Amino acid sequence: MICALTGVFPVTQARAQQAPLPEGARIVVPGHGWGHGRGMGQWGAKGLADQGKTYTQILSTYYPGTTLGARASTEDIRVLLETSSDVIASSDQPFTARWSNNSIIATSDATYRYFKETWDGTNYHGGSIHVYRGAIEAHQGGSSINSINVLTMQQYLYGVVPRESPASWPAEELKAQAVAARTYAARRKDSSRAAGSSYDICVTTSCQSYGGYGTKSSPTSSVTVLESSSTNSALDATAGKVLMYNGSPILAEYSSSTGGYTAASSLPYQKAVPDPTDSVSPHHDWTASMTVSEIEARWPSIGRLIDLTVTQRNGYGGWGGRVLQMNIIGTKGTTTLTGYGFMNAFAWPGRSNGLQGNWFTPLYWRGVLQSAPSAVTMYAGESKTISVRITNTGTASWPVGGNVHLATNSASSFATSTWISSTRPASVARNATDPTKSSVGPGQVAEFHVPLSAANMPPGNYSQRFALIADNQSVTSLAFTVGIQVLVPWVSEAPNLLTNASFEPSTYAWR
Numbered sequence: 271m272i273c274a275l276t277g278v279f280p281v282t283q284a285r286a287q288q289a290p291l292p293e294g295a296r297i298v299v300p301g302h303g304w305g306h307g308r309g310m311g312q313w314g315a316k317g318l319a320d321q322g323k324t325y326t327q328i329l330s331t332y333y334p335g336t337t338l339g340a341r342a343s344t345e346d347i348r349v350l351l352e353t354s355s356d357v358i359a360s361s362d363q364p365f366t367a368r369w370s371n372n373s374i375i376a377t378s379d380a381t382y383r384y385f386k387e388t389w390d391g392t393n394y395h396g397g398s399i400h401v402y403r404g405a406i407e408a409h410q411g412g413s414s415i416n417s418i419n420v421l422t423m424q425q426y427l428y429g430v431v432p433r434e435s436p437a438s439w440p441a442e443e444l445k446a447q448a449v450a451a452r453t454y455a456a457r458r459k460d461s462s463r464a465a466g467s468s469y470d471i472c473v474t475t476s477c478q479s480y481g482g483y484g485t486k487s488s489p490t491s492s493v494t495v496l497e498s499s500s501t502n503s504a505l506d507a508t509a510g511k512v513l514m515y516n517g518s519p520i521l522a523e524y525s526s527s528t529g530g531y532t533a534a535s536s537l538p539y540q541k542a543v544p545d546p547t548d549s550v551s552p553h554h555d556w557t558a559s560m561t562v563s564e565i566e567a568r569w570p571s572i573g574r575l576i577d578l579t580v581t582q583r584n585g586y587g588g589w590g591g592r593v594l595q596m597n598i599i600g601t602k603g604t605t606t607l608t609g610y611g612f613m614n615a616f617a618w619p620g621r622s623n624g625l626q627g628n629w630f631t632p633l634y635w636r637g638v639l640q641s642a643p644s645a646v647t648m649y650a651g652e653s654k655t656i657s658v659r660i661t662n663t664g665t666a667s668w669p670v671g672g673n674v675h676l677a678t679n680s681a682s683s684f685a686t687s688t689w690i691s692s693t694r695p696a697s698v699a700r701n702a703t704d705p706t707k708s709s710v711g712p713g714q715v716a717e718f719h720v721p722l723s724a725a726n727m728p729p730g731n732y733s734q735r736f737a738l739i740a741d742n743q744s745v746t747s748l749a750f751t752v753g754i755q756v757l758v759p760w761v762s763e764a765p766n767l768l769t770n771a772s773f774e775p776s777t778y779a780w781r
Contacts, residue, residue: 288663289747290574290601291634293563296744297578298666301630303529304553304618307592308540309333309521310450311528312435313554316443317547325445329513332532333522335539339514341452347426347459349419349480350469351402353411399486401493403428409468418469419482423459426480427451427505428497433479434524437498444504451478452505453512453522460519515539527553529629531587542586558625560616565598568615572600578632578665581606592629635674635740636664637748640715645753648724652759658718659702660738660748668710670698673741676718684722684734684754696720696736727756 303311310332318328326338404421419426427448435447458477459470473480484493513520520539527548534542548554562575577599583590593609609628618624637660648654658676668674676696678684696718701707703714710716720736731753738748 288576288636290576291562291636292745292747293561293566293574294745295562295634295747296559297562297565298633298743299558299560299625299630300633301529301556301558301625301627302531302554302587303525303548303629304527304551304556304626305525306523307525307528307531307533307627307629308535309523309525309532310446311526311532311545311548311551312443312447312524313527313551314545314548315446316435316439317550319440319443319446320550321547323442325442325449325508328442328446329449331543332524332545333513333520333539334541334543336513336515336520338449339512339519340510341423341456341512341519343422343424343510345423345459346420347423347455347471348407348462348469349421349426350472351400351406351417351419353414353416399489400482401484401486402482411468416468423452423455424505424509426455428502429480429482430455430478431501431505432496432498433481435501437500441500441504444501445508447524448501448505448508449511449513450522450524452508452510453519454478454524456512457519457521527551527626529554529587529627531591531629533584533592534586542584542591553626556618556626557623558616558618558621558630559623564616566600569598569600569605571603572598572605573602575600578634580609580631587629589629589631592627594628596632631665633666634664635666635668635738635744635746637661637716637738637746638663639748639750642750643752645755646722647755647757648722649757649759650724650727650729653721653723653725655719655721656752657699658720658736659715660718661715662710662712664746665712666740666743667712668698668716668740670700670708670710672697672709673743674698674716675739675741676720676736677739678734678736683727684724684732722754724754724756729756729758731755 310329315328315332318331319325323331329336329338402419402421403425404419407418407420409416409418430451431444431448434451435444437444455471455478462470471477471480481496483497484495486493513522515538521537523540528545529551530545530548532541532543532545534540565575565578566572575598578596579599580590580593580596582593582595584592584594586592593612595606595608596612598605598607598612609630613625613628613630616624618626640659640661643656643658646654646656660676662668674697698710698716699719700717701710701714702717703710707714722734732755733751733753735749735751738746740746
């Protein structure tokens with residue numbers, strides 16, 4: 271379902287009070303995309319470049335209403351590298367260190383007082399060594415020291431683009447990435463300078479990932495260059511170009527994978543647009559999971575988990591789009607949070623089966639008997655099939671003939687060996703609410719046909735317990751017992767009786 275709406279998309283999910291989900295039950299969460307989804311999708315941009323689109327066509331797809339403008343390619347930018355109490359800087363070339371008032375602290379050709387220490391072996395400054403273009407400045411920030419790399423915008427971007435897009439990607443995608451990264455940096459710089467900040471931008475994905483020129487494993491080792499000729503060429507081909515709206519650089523956000531639809535914001539150029547070429551992304555579709563007990567441990571105030579309900583979506587794409595608000599409902603209370611709040615609690619890649627964004631739908635399996643099955647009467651040696659109807663009160667659909675079954679929880683005298691195999695026969699036989707459907711959706715009634723066999727059972731009264739399960743997915747809380755009466759089998763002796771017996775006038779019945 272694709273809903274082209276503005277604002278939020280309310281989701282109505284009225285459910286009767288349910289029993290808590292089993293602690294061992296698994297919540298399965300399929301989803302789309304990786305990242306916030308605003309602006310350019312990098313995988314979708316690659317898909318467009320693969321189709322022969324130019325970088326300007328790619329940019330106009332993701333940033334509608336913008337135009338290309340120009341900035342001086344020689345402009346500088348101040349990059350916050352780290353904040354710490356001590357800073358060690360070195361240079362392979364002659365240098366001068368100055369205070370902020372331009373007075374000289376030290377130069378490489380001056381005379382210094384030093385203290386000599388001796389030790390056995392070789393002693394290098396610990397930690398990784400990063401190599402940067404430009405100059406390094408140290409600024410006091412409260413009780414700490416800010417290490418700031420001052421260099422030209424183009425030099426800075428040489429260290430950004432290969433960190434944000436693989437250097438092996440098509441040239442037009444790399445050009446689009448170059449313009450987006452330059453625009454993002456220019457906007458951050460303009461706002462930072464206006465606010466009087468000592469730096470313009472950071473080095474992490476909170477801003478843009480910046481690796482500098484290269485790294486060294488030790489002071490005496492050669493430099494491993496992080497820049498790439500392909501990304502440098504893309505930057506040189508688009509030197510100075512930025513995206514503009516109303517005369518200013520835009521907030522040119524981008525993320526790895528949109529999942530097939532970008533996310534809108536209040537900014538006029540951040541509109542929700544279809545992104546079909548994101549289908550090339552390995553993050554286009556994903557599936558996360560967690561247990562009920564993990565959710566209860568993360569939000570203990572809810573008590574036992576009863577339900578997960580999405581109450582607001584953004585209205586774009588499948589399921590109604592990205593989750594804006596959801597409720598975690600328990601026996602002791604309800605916790606309301608955003609889709610990102612839920613994602614951050616179980617996020618990938620810190621969690622191998624975690625969530626990658628806020629476009630998802632939580633699935634769990636649960637059912638309620640329409641009525642308790644009647645007691646079954648059968649003769650020893652007989653086979654019989656009973657019909658059981660169960661209302662789907664979970665959030666996952668049950669395919670007809672699929673993975674949702676009624677099963678015995680152990681080997682049973684009444685059930686054949688197939689009951690405890692992966693091909694249990696009592697899967698959903700049909701959708702009793704709408705027999706034309708090939709699955710049973712939430713709120714609909716499923717009909718199960720359960721085969722029983724009394725082939726090896728002596729006469730007597732028995733009971734058999736069944737449980738509703740979803741193979742390879744989850745257990746459910748539904749279990750019920752069927753009473754079974756096994757009768758003495760009839761033995762047909764009619765031919766002998768007719769041949770060897772005489773009968774008084776009466777009425778007789780034969781089976």
